[in-house]
Amino acid sequence: MLGRILAPRASTTPTLVAVGHGSRDPRAAATLRRLVDRVRELRPGLDVRLAHIELDAPLLGDTLAGLTGDAVLVPLLFARGHHVKHDLPAALAAAPALRTGRIAAPLGPHPLLVEALADRLAEAGWTREDGNSPATGVVLASAGSRDPDSAADIRRIARRLGERLGGVPVLPAYASAAAPTVPEAVRALAARGRHRIAVASCFTAPGRFAARAAADAPWLAAAPLGPHPALARLVLHRYDEALAGVPPIVPGSRRPVPRLAALSSAGNAPR
Structure with a gap:
């Protein structure tokens, strides 16, 4: 059977x-x-x-x-x-x-995310010496949201990225729905004497927001995090x-x- x-x-x-x-x-x-x-x-x-x-x-x-x-x-x-x-x-x-x-x-926020952000900056040309320079700064560009929890998370990511880069100031900026924009964050850093400013891309993939953030970078622009x-x-x-x-x-x-x-x-x- x-x-x-x-x-x-x-x-x-x-x-x-x-x-x-x-x-x-x-x-x-x-x-x-x-x-x-x-x-x-x-x-x-x-x-x-x-x-x-x-x-x-x-x-x-x-x-x-x-x-x-x-x-x-x-x-x-x-x-x-x-x-x-x-x-x-x-x-x-x-x-x-x-x-x-x-x-x-x-x-985010998480150390593994910060690792990816720092690596993408390094691929764009950021060096350890840049982290020790009084002339450098970083703008962390992300999509943006009106939700205050979202803004708090992005601020924590920016703070952890600054620590990872050796204490360099990292200002969050947004492509929509929130302030400051990337150009506004760039001006804020420049007002503090930081004239070599890189943009870290807190985006998973290429798109309109990521391209706009990169175009606003006065110095280095990191690629989206991707895979x-x-x-x-x-x-x-x-x-x-x-x-x-x-x-x-x-x-x-x-x-x-x-x-x-x-x-x-x-x-x-x-x-």
């Missing part, structure tokens, strides 16, 4: 859904795909998907519609703005077949952190979404 043919068992490991913003720049989605590929290389066997909040395919809702088990949404964003607090929970609540979901903290190895490690760290510390959400249950403040300021990750 032939035995029953059993269907393959579904994986009990939650899917990692890396959620980017989306961009009209075709390089953006391609860059995020390379980042996700690097995450897969670091953890073979883990189901890692890419999704976008808008503009690029696959959209987050479409990605979640194809999942039936458990998922962790890892925002490829740097601070606790509207997308992290509202758009991701709304998409998770509307997922038609998902069993449970968790929302990880954004990528930097430290950023890939950080994505996995946020995934693991969420599994360990964020209660699962059952889509459609109206269960409140956990606060993200504690995880977003977490310290060192395993290297």
